[in-house]
Amino acid sequence: MTNTLHGTAETWAANGEAERIAELGLALAAERREVRERLRGLDRDLNHVLRVLALTPGRRFVDQLVRLWTGQRDLDLGPDPRLLASLLAEAQSTDDAARVLSADGDGRLAACLFHELVLRGADPEDLRRRAGGAFRIPEWNGLARLLGRLAEWERDAPFPSRSYRGGAGVAWAGIADPVPVDAAARRAGAAHPVQEATPAHLAESIGGPAEAGNWGAHEVRVFRTEQPVGPDAVTGVLAALPMDCLAGLGDNDRFVAAPSSPAEAWRILFASAAHGGLWGPGVHGAMGRLSAWRSVAGLCGAPQDAAAAEVEQQALACNWFRFEADTPWFADRIFDYGIAALTPDGRRLAVLAAVDVD
Secondary structure (H helix, E strand, O other), X not given: OOHHHHXXXXXXXXXXXXXXXXXXXXXXHHHHHHHHHHHHHHHHHHXXXXXXXXXXXXXXXXXXXXXXXXXXXXXXXXXXXXXXXXXXXXXXXXXXXXXXXXXXXXXXXHHHHHHHHHHOOOOHHHHHHHOOOOOOOOOOXXXXXXXXXXOHHHOOOOOOEEOOXXXXXXXXXXXXXXXXXXXXXXXHHHOOOEEEOOOHXXXXXXXXXXXXXXXXXXXXXXXXXXXXXXXXXXXXXXXOOXXXXXXXXXXXXXXXXXXXXXXXXXXXXXHHHHHOOXXXXXXXXXXXXHHHHHHHHHHHOOOOOOOHHHHHHHHHHOEEEEEEEOOXXXXXXXXXXXXXXXXXXXXXXXXXXXXXXX
16 A cells, blocks of 8 residues: 555545545455465466476476576575475486586575485485585485485385376375284283373374375374283284274274385385375475484384484384274275384384375
């Protein structure tokens, strides 16, 4: 509102012309709606232009994307750099995509692109050489804490396939060979006293992938056992845990479980965060990788400040399991899972259950 308009409104107020002031306000509100809708349309158009540049293979397209991205950066427009990095890594050769690592001034796009490329098998040292030494992820960026190399369990990470106007998502896999846990095993499991020990920071980190992927609901619990639990007895203990996701589970209701691995757990967590559930696009590859690592660290009991290499070592030493149950909480939806990690001493059992509502 200009000073002249301010003065006009004040004059009308002095003359008691309340209706004229209200009419002015209604006209301004209508104009504001029109401007906001126009801006939203321009944002959509700009996002699509950048998407087309990212998904069209070739150095010329990458160079022009960098030109556009850096030219509009001060306006804080354009798509999420996490998405743009994912699109570039999907469509461009490593040689062409790596040009962005040295050209992205503020580092948001470059940091995400580096990890997107690593996840797809690019050699990290080669990427740094291609960037001419100009690439570095600042310490304040959580991605700096990730392994610069690809962990063995991260190989074959699932990715979607995108086009200019759409794409195909990632298929969801249930337990390959589920084993029913019968009533006797559940009673034996219930005989193992457990005590909950779930600090807030662990609930946040372990449940991070479901939160990042906008899943419908998730539950995180960490339990300490009075006596060590052997790997053969874990599934019975799982079925008897005092968790919301298992409330209402009867002796004859389905509860199935199977041994798993850090690799399978990581892929599920990565897919949860990176690709999202039914209602969310997720946070894409780089941040999905970070979220999955934090969740694995919490599940395996690594110290809060542990480096990625320490998390990797500790996760490999744990016993991992997946489980599914027919309970009101799970409600037999397509997108759901249960993951549990038992520490080598058999005294700490961490559990994450997640479900996406339809």
